[in-house]
Amino acid sequence: xxxxxxxxxxxxxxxxxxxxxxxxxxxxxxxxxxxxxxxxxxxxxxxxxxxxxxxxxxxxxxxxxxxxxxxxxxxxxxxxxxxxxxxxxxxxxxxxxxxxxxxxxxxxxxxxxxxxxxxxxxxxxxxxxxxxxxxxxxxxxxxxxxxxxxxxxxxxxxxxxxxxxxxxxxxxxxxxxxxxxxxxxxxxxxxxxxxxxxxxxxxxxxxxxxxxxxxxxxxxxxxxxxxxxxxxxxxxxxxxxxxxxxxxxxxxxxxxxxxxxxxxxxxxxxxxxxxxxxxxxxxxxxxxxxxxxxxxxxxxxxxxxxxxxxxxxxxxxxxxxxxxxxxxxxxxxxxxxxxxxxxxxxxxxxxxxxxxxxxxxxxxxxxxxxxxxxxxxxxxxxxxxxxxxxxxxxxxxxxxxxxxxxxxxxxxxxxxxxxxxxxxxxxxxxxxxxxxxxxxxxxxxxxxxxxxxxxxxxxxxxxxxxxxxxxxxxxxxxxxxxxxxxxxxxxxxxxxxxxxxxxxxxxxxxxxxxxxxxxxxxxxxxxxxxxxxxxxxxxxxxxxxxxxxxxxxxxxxxx
Amino acid sequence: xxxxxxxxxxxxxxxxxxxxxxxxxxxxxxxxxxxxxxxxxxxxxxxxxxxxxxxxxxxxxxxxxxxxxxxxxxxxxxxxxxxxxxxxxxxxxxxxxxxxxxxxxxxxxxxxxxxxxxxxxxxxxxxxxxxxxxxxxxxxxxxxxxxxxxxxxxxxxxxxxxxxxxxxxxxxxxxxxxxxxxxxxxxxxxxxxxxxxxxxxxxxxxxxxxxxxxxxxxxxxxxxxxxxxxxxxxxxxxxxxxxxxxxxxxxxxxxxxxxxxxxxxxxxxxxxxxxxxxxxxxxxxxxxxxxxxxxxxxxxxxxxxxxxxxxxxxxxxxxxxxxxxxxxxxxxxxxxxxxxxxxxxxxxxxxxxxxxxxxxxxxxxxxxxxxxxxxxxxxxxxxxxxxxxxxxxxxxxxxxxxxxxxxxxxxxxxxxxx
Numbered sequence: 009x010x011x012x013x014x015x016x017x018x019x020x021x022x023x024x025x026x027x028x029x030x031x032x033x034x035x036x037x038x039x040x041x042x043x044x045x046x047x048x049x050x051x052x053x054x055x056x057x058x059x060x061x062x063x064x065x066x067x068x069x070x071x072x073x074x075x076x077x078x079x080x081x082x083x084x085x086x087x088x089x090x091x092x093x094x095x096x097x098x099x100x101x102x103x104x105x106x107x108x109x110x111x112x113x114x115x116x117x118x119x120x121x122x123x124x125x126x127x128x129x130x131x132x133x134x135x136x137x138x139x140x141x142x143x144x145x146x147x148x149x150x151x152x153x154x155x156x157x158x159x160x161x162x163x164x165x166x167x168x169x170x171x172x173x174x175x176x177x178x179x180x181x182x183x184x185x186x187x188x189x190x191x192x193x194x195x196x197x198x199x200x201x202x203x204x205x206x207x208x209x210x211x212x213x214x215x216x217x218x219x220x221x222x223x224x225x226x227x228x229x230x231x232x233x234x235x236x237x238x239x240x241x242x243x244x245x246x247x248x249x250x251x252x253x254x255x256x257x258x259x260x261x262x263x264x265x266x267x268x269x270x271x272x273x274x275x276x277x278x279x280x281x282x283x284x285x286x287x288x289x290x291x292x293x294x295x296x297x298x299x300x301x302x303x304x305x306x307x308x309x310x311x312x313x314x315x316x317x318x319x320x321x322x323x324x325x326x327x328x329x330x331x332x333x334x335x336x337x338x339x340x341x342x343x344x345x346x347x348x349x350x351x352x353x354x355x356x357x358x359x360x361x362x363x364x365x366x367x368x369x370x371x372x373x374x375x376x377x378x379x380x381x382x383x384x385x386x387x388x389x390x391x392x393x394x395x396x397x398x399x400x401x402x403x404x405x406x407x408x409x410x411x412x413x414x415x416x417x418x419x420x421x422x423x424x425x426x427x428x429x430x431x432x433x434x435x436x437x438x439x440x441x442x443x444x445x446x447x448x449x450x451x452x453x454x455x456x457x458x459x460x461x462x463x464x465x466x467x468x469x470x471x472x473x474x475x476x477x478x479x480x481x482x483x484x485x486x487x488x489x490x491x492x493x494x495x496x497x498x499x500x501x502x503x504x505x506x507x508x509x510x511x512x513x514x515x516x517x518x519x520x521x522x523x524x525x526x527x528x529x530x531x532x533x534x535x536x537x538x539x540x541x542x543x544x545x546x547x548x549x550x551x552x553x554x555x556x557x558x559x560x561x562x563x564x565x566x567x
Numbered sequence: 568x569x570x571x572x573x574x575x576x577x578x579x580x581x582x583x584x585x586x587x588x589x590x591x592x593x594x595x596x597x598x599x600x601x602x603x604x605x606x607x608x609x610x611x612x613x614x615x616x617x618x619x620x621x622x623x624x625x626x627x628x629x630x631x632x633x634x635x636x637x638x639x640x641x642x643x644x645x646x647x648x649x650x651x652x653x654x655x656x657x658x659x660x661x662x663x664x665x666x667x668x669x670x671x672x673x674x675x676x677x678x679x680x681x682x683x684x685x686x687x688x689x690x691x692x693x694x695x696x697x698x699x700x701x702x703x704x705x706x707x708x709x710x711x712x713x714x715x716x717x718x719x720x721x722x723x724x725x726x727x728x729x730x731x732x733x734x735x736x737x738x739x740x741x742x743x744x745x746x747x748x749x750x751x752x753x754x755x756x757x758x759x760x761x762x763x764x765x766x767x768x769x770x771x772x773x774x775x776x777x778x779x780x781x782x783x784x785x786x787x788x789x790x791x792x793x794x795x796x797x798x799x800x801x802x803x804x805x806x807x808x809x810x811x812x813x814x815x816x817x818x819x820x821x822x823x824x825x826x827x828x829x830x831x832x833x834x835x836x837x838x839x840x841x842x843x844x845x846x847x848x849x850x851x852x853x854x855x856x857x858x859x860x861x862x863x864x865x866x867x868x869x870x871x872x873x874x875x876x877x878x879x880x881x882x883x884x885x886x887x888x889x890x891x892x893x894x895x896x897x898x899x900x901x902x903x904x905x906x907x908x909x910x911x912x913x914x915x916x917x918x919x920x921x922x923x924x925x926x927x928x929x930x931x932x933x934x935x936x937x938x939x940x941x942x943x944x945x946x947x948x949x950x951x952x953x954x955x956x957x958x959x960x961x962x963x964x965x966x967x968x969x970x971x972x973x974x975x976x977x978x979x980x981x982x983x984x985x
Binding site for chain 1: 662663666727728730731732733734735739755814815816817819820821824862863864865868869872875878879880881882933934944947
């Protein structure tokens, strides 16, 4: 076994976010399943990712793509059984891949037996499992998140004849975390999966666990206290190498609290960075990117940011100003259908007009900025989307394996597929698929493999600090990543035109930068500004190692 | 051998040779931007000839790879008959200069051999232009075995600190020795002397190594040994180098040196597949005491790099190493430095597995070679840990034992080769 055995393995890991239903259909029913995912583990291993993040896999009426869980202890039947999941997990571990799974802590489906019992029998032990109220005038300071579909956070239940609280869809009642029995029940759910060997959870919608009058009902101290309690139990019972990743779509200073003193979440998504990468690219200006880092607080040493370019949701624009949002809509969502809530429902490649150079550039930043990168399935081959499929389904279509029927995803009849495959002439499966790109050495897939392989050569990327250089040319982003004696310099051209740049690298005088992706040694750095030119959206990864440092003491005379 | 046709030399070299008197000795110094050291080397040549070969006709050959400094001007100052044999080095070797510091060294050697043959030389000596420890005895020690004792190839042995040359001592020398069946101490050394019969034989070979992999020196050694030419070693004393062109990047050094050996293994199976056993070579000159000045080696960091390799490069190593070797590498104790060992047999198998992985293309060659670095660091750290409290003789004995493992395990390599 070569799995990174460190307790903080997640700091070095590259994550891969995948839908079971979308990856591979082994039984030919038109829906992906765990048996299919297991078949494709070799592909993921060869891609060079370290940990799979499985989107909700539990039985669900699928009114929110599985984020409406109807049974925490099972597998959604079309995806397989708990036994199939176990086989998948063991096969992943055998390939040194870890696995975390989505877990919705805040709410359940209204189909969940807990809710059914809660609404129908006030004497039931589940009566107090949800947040009930005779009035819809409580917690009025809490915002409505899904503004496109929900008018209020309260919905009147005709059975119990009371209002229940829901921060998301009305079919997703919030659990009542003030009830100790709910906390115990959720811990038992976590134990069930951790006992099977699961490496952790991506915890959905964590800021909303507890409600208090007169507050926004988000990020409350009571919520943090509960999360810390969960973390302590998991650390104690599972040896401290299971990871908890928080989904808290908040500003970094608010997200910071979810790390606690290193005793709450191990990881949290860096939501505000992502839209600023797109902004910086479109404006051809490094400032949106460098600015967000000045507003990113330091986090405890054992914690890590999760970075991403795209995910299964819309590209959320909650964490930008109104002005920036307007520009993002203008730049990336010219068609009304591309917008959803406060975001844009498109995949990476079409967002960037299919421009291979820009796709590579954003992936370069994803893999080299401080944090653990998360790749959304299909983006490694530049899959397209279909905004006409409604909600966020357009970015959840079947993985494109080959140019065969159903993109090699399923042997089912075309109409049987859970969603149609992408067929447009640019991004359709006949043009964009794994088989073709595997054969083509310069394909996006093979480029991603090379970038991931280069990232693996150094712990700097996952663990090092960041220091932005400030060249006069603001179209060129340049930063140093440092860890102990190792320094890596990233230089990236955000512009579509070639750019010159002069970098102040006097601190490295005498060093001959080694370009990591091509293995080429560049001219040594002298006292003057170091001059580089970059092609359109070009980038360099330089290893800056002093030959005079003799870090091992044998270099000068080794041959 | 003398029936070999006269080689076609570049016209400018031809012109220089016209009317030049035959020479008994040819001394070639391939160069590339060596202005700071080349005068020292040329002075050692001049003094050595004067002292030991005063009445022997000698010619200096400068095969230059396109120096942009005043290197080539220094040759005129040596006061010896001179043949300038400039060559255009392959662009790839100019971009990434090979470990020996001279792009296109293969072409330089070829030119030197052809010029020496045209001049009717009895022996050709090749020296490196960036060696600062050279003295006026080197020529004599390299040449005398050829001129008087029937040697065809004389390779140098240098007195070095026990922790100098760890790539050579722990990897390349034991590997090449086991391949060729002769104990070569420094198969990558650039200095050497070659007899006229060997020059004829090499000149006639249609299989000269292609440029780009620094294979020529190793191929010459292999060819000489395989075809029964007499190979000797000459003890030359210390080896110090001052170079602007040799890489000091450890992964590059490892990739280039090991890559050269592996490329020779792939390209010239007939030189090494049939041999068994390792015989010592006759050595000239008195053994010099190795340098014993203290050196600072960060063993902890080396073991750390090895440990990191286990986690980061495991995905490559497990493709390259056999399951048994991989299992043994994984079970090495790395947490407690005092208990960290790298057994000789395991090391030999690991190196052979990399050779096999290179041969069978299990991963990209460059990935394979660079992924070897942490393994090498682990082995080196183990060697330092095992010998640092002991004397030089014990360190030498440890190297001999390590080399013996390569010899014992050669069957393992041969069985898996085809």
